[in-house]
Amino acid sequence: MASAIPKHVWEMFIRATPQDVWALLTDDEKTPLWQHFNMTSRTEWVVGGAITFFVGDREMIVGKVLEIDPPHRFVHSFSAQWSPDVAVDPASRVTWLIEAVGExxxxxxxxxxxxxxxxxxxxxxxxxxxxxxxxxxxxxETGEPFYIAAPMHG
Known part of the structure; x- marks a missing residue:
């Protein structure tokens, strides 16, 4: 029987060093260049520090930094706030793992x-x-942002 406990895992290879990816991931100024809906972020880069993602001035995701091991591992909690149905859920966990493969x-x-x-x-x-x-x-890989239009709901 399949486990009923959801777990999402995505893997990809990036033509960049772990340090380059880490630098993008941990620079709040760069977050809107890659995050879903061009969200901005404000992060206290210490264990126990707050991490918050915004659309405009509205908090969409709030969490805490759980682990930080530059440039290889970053773990934070994730509490969705974008709608009432997700706001009542318990906080979940996001783990970023960056491993060098070659030069x-x-x-x-x-x-x-x-x-x-x-x-x-x-x-x-x-x-x-x-x-x-x-x-x-x-x-x-390119230094250029890749903007994706937000889906139209209606």
Whole structure:
């Protein structure tokens, strides 16, 4: 029987050093260049520090820095705030793992898990992360932002 505990894992190879990817990931000024919906972020880069993602001045995701091991591992909690159905979910966990593969390449693995069950958050994050990771890869490899228009709802 398949596990009922949701766990999202994305892996990709990036033509950039772990240090280059880490520099993008941990620079709040660069977040809107790669994050879903061009979100901005404000982060206290210490264990226990706050990490918050915004659209405009509205908090969309709030969390805490759980682990920080430059330039290889960054773990933070993730509490979605974008709608009432996700705001009641328990905080989940996002783990960024960056491993060197060769001279100027790395493997990025993002794991989003520890949802506390099959929650609204666990169902919602499957579309945002692939966009953010694709945009991060493009930015790391080319230095150019890759903007994707927000989907029209209506």
């Amino acid at each position: 100027n390449a790395c493997k990025l693995t993002l794991t989003h898990d520890d949802f506390g069950g099959d929650t609204a958050t666990s169902k919602a994050v499957g579309s945002g992360w692939p966009e953010a990771l694709s945009r991060l890869k493009t930015l790391a």
